[in-house]
Amino acid sequence: MDTKIEHKIVQCGNMAENHMGLLVVGAKQIRKALKKGDISTVFLAENADPAITEPLADVCREQKIPVSWVRSMKELGAACGIEVGAAAAAIRL
DSSP: OOTTOSEEOSOOOOHHHHTTTTEEESHHHHHHHHHHTOEEEEEEETTSOHHHHHHHHHHHHHHTOOEEEESOHHHHHHHTTOSSOOSEEEEEO
């Protein structure tokens, strides 16, 4: 990984249980919420397409929103309570 990573987490736990109603999954939904200023933290999968994750990481950096990198899309999807991988997830304010 490059130096753009703010910090990295080994395991993100079960975000769906811990942040009920505050979880945003998917790059498009996160972009919309970022424009509204509704996001407190973003999680990005290391093995996701950089064309998806890097623009989100750049916006987060500009807005000073913490970014945590998760090892895989599968792990992030499971933490979000979905049965498919996720490239990005976020927690609303």
